[in-house]
Each structure stands twice: as structure tokens, then as C-alpha cells.
Amino acid sequence: MTRLLIIEDNPELVANLYGFFEPLGYVIDDARDGATGLRMATQNDYDAILLDLMLPRLDGMTLCRKLREEFQNPVPVLMLTARDPVDDRVQGFALGADDYLVKPFSLKELDARIKALVRRAQGRQVLGMLRWEDLQVDTRAPQAWRQGQPIALTPSTHKLLLCLMRAAPSVVRKQEMEYLLWGDDPPDSGALRTHIHELRQQIDKSFEPALIETMHGVGWRLLGPAATMSD
The missing domain is CATH 3.40.50.2300 (Response regulator)
Structure with missing residues (x-):
């Protein structure tokens, strides 16, 4: 299909x-x-x-x-x-x-x-997987793995994580993330921060080191040397 x-x-x-x-x-x-x-x-x-x-x-x-x-x-x-x-x-x-x-x-x-x-x-992009450091994400379903442990993502955090991984290690601007989730009609700025917090809870809370870095006043990025494609 x-x-x-x-x-x-x-x-x-x-x-x-x-x-x-x-x-x-x-x-x-x-x-x-x-x-x-x-x-x-x-x-x-x-x-x-x-x-x-x-x-x-x-x-x-x-x-x-x-x-x-x-x-x-x-x-x-x-x-x-x-x-x-x-x-x-x-x-x-x-x-x-x-x-x-x-x-x-x-x-x-x-x-x-x-x-x-x-x-x-x-x-x-074999089998639709992206890898960054010890994090692996399915590009077609809201599912990820870190250090081999499965992580269930929401549709919104899945979109944000894929955006971060494709841009890594560059910064993704706040405005780009808002457009990704809501198009031309984003809600108040606190809504995006709620989704970022949820994403951090999913992929950083139980693992070391933390991967998501806040670039104050600009946006967010993933820490690490380089992204690779994986099967």
C-alpha cells in the first residue's frame, strides 16, 4: 500500500x-x-x-x-x-x-x-525506522525503543520526536513544531510545552543521558553526535 x-x-x-x-x-x-x-x-x-x-x-x-x-x-x-x-x-x-x-x-x-x-x-530508511543514539523510532507508528525498552508514544509526541530526529542535531524552532501539530491555528504557547514535557517523560525520564535539550527562546534539539538509519 x-x-x-x-x-x-x-x-x-x-x-x-x-x-x-x-x-x-x-x-x-x-x-x-x-x-x-x-x-x-x-x-x-x-x-x-x-x-x-x-x-x-x-x-x-x-x-x-x-x-x-x-x-x-x-x-x-x-x-x-x-x-x-x-x-x-x-x-x-x-x-x-x-x-x-x-x-x-x-x-x-x-x-x-x-x-x-x-x-x-x-x-x-529500511523498514521505516530512525535511530539517534540509543533511541529508535518507527516512522509509521507511534512506537519507540530506548536502550531496547519499548516506549508507546502519542500521535503528537510521535510527530514531534520524528521532527527532532530528522533535524538532529540542529534546533527545531518552536514555530515549526506548532505548525507541525496545529497548522496555521496554534493554541496558546503552553500547549506545545505540555507536549514537549510529555515527550520528555516518555523518552528521558527513565533513561540516561537526557536527549532533549531546550534552546531557550528558540526551540529544542536532540543531543548526540549523528543520526543513522537502521533496520
């Missing part, structure tokens, strides 16, 4: 994509503007994203840059565009796109490209 996010504002093309991919077993979500697409991409786990370049509210290039640089999200991105200038392709790849397809395109070719992207991503 491949989970696919389509970020495209052409309703006819979106309908055609649903009609072709759903019978093949794909599970599909779609967003008709860039801001909604970015929120969905950061709040949910997808195997691949189809991303149009010309979008309302937030263009595809900016969305891809934010997804990679601000949210450290490695999900495979295939850009769709009605244009074919070399500069666009070069810029897209520089911003973190994995593949590029010019409209109109063959749906069979698109299917083949998505499958290739998903296979490569699975090779980089």
Missing part, C-alpha cells in the same frame, strides 16, 4: 490521478493549494508527494524548500509542471525534489517513477 499526497490545483487532473491510482491500491490525499499541501505533508506520513509548481497561496518551489530545510522531511517529491526549462529542473533538484515530470505525461510512466522513488526511499 503506497500512501500518496497530490498537491495540485487542477481538479480535472486530480480526478484523473484518483481514477488511475486508486484501483492500483494507492491511498491518496490531495490538497488544492500549497499552504494546505505543506500542512498535510508535515502532519502525515506519505510514501511520496506529487507536487505541482504553479500553486495558489504557496508555490511548489517554496513548498519543497520549506519541507526540506525547515521540517527536515525526506519524503520523496516528484514535481509536476507544464513548463520544461532546464533552469526550473535544476532549481527543483537543488531545493530537494527527487524527480521531475512535464505535463502532459503518461500515467503509466508516472506510476513507474513513483514506484522507483519509493523503492529508493525504502533503501535509505
